[in-house]
Amino acid sequence: MINDKQKQSERHFVETTANLLGLNWEIIDQQERPDFIIDQNGNKFGLEVTEIFNGQKTPKGSAKQKQQEAHRFSQLQSLRQ
Numbered sequence: 001m002i003n004d005k006q007k008q009s010e011r012h013f014v015e016t017t018a019n020l021l022g023l024n025w026e027i028i029d030q031q032e033r034p035d036f037i038i039d040q041n042g043n044k045f046g047l048e049v050t051e052i053f054n055g056q057k058t059p060k061g062s063a064k065q066k067q068q069e070a071h072r073f074s075q076l077q078s079l080r081q
Helices: 004-021 064-080
Strands: 025-030 036-040 043-047
Touching: 004 025, 004 036
Parallel strands: none
Antiparallel strands: 025 036, 036 043
C-alpha cells in the first residue's frame, strides 16, 4: 500500500513531466495500478510512475542511494517540525 506522501510525490512527477514536455495532461483518476489515468486531448491512457536508482545495494537488496535519500528526507521532516 502506498502512503499519501508518496502519492503526492508521484502526482508532482506527473504534473512536472507534462509541463516540461509541453503536454496538456488532465489527471482523471489516481489509483494503485496504474497510478494515474490521464486524458490528453480526449485520448485516455494509464500511467505508472517508477523510480530508478543505480549504484550499490544494501544487504537487503535495495539501492543505497534510495536509502540515503529516505534518511535525508526524514532528517528534513524533523527539522521542519
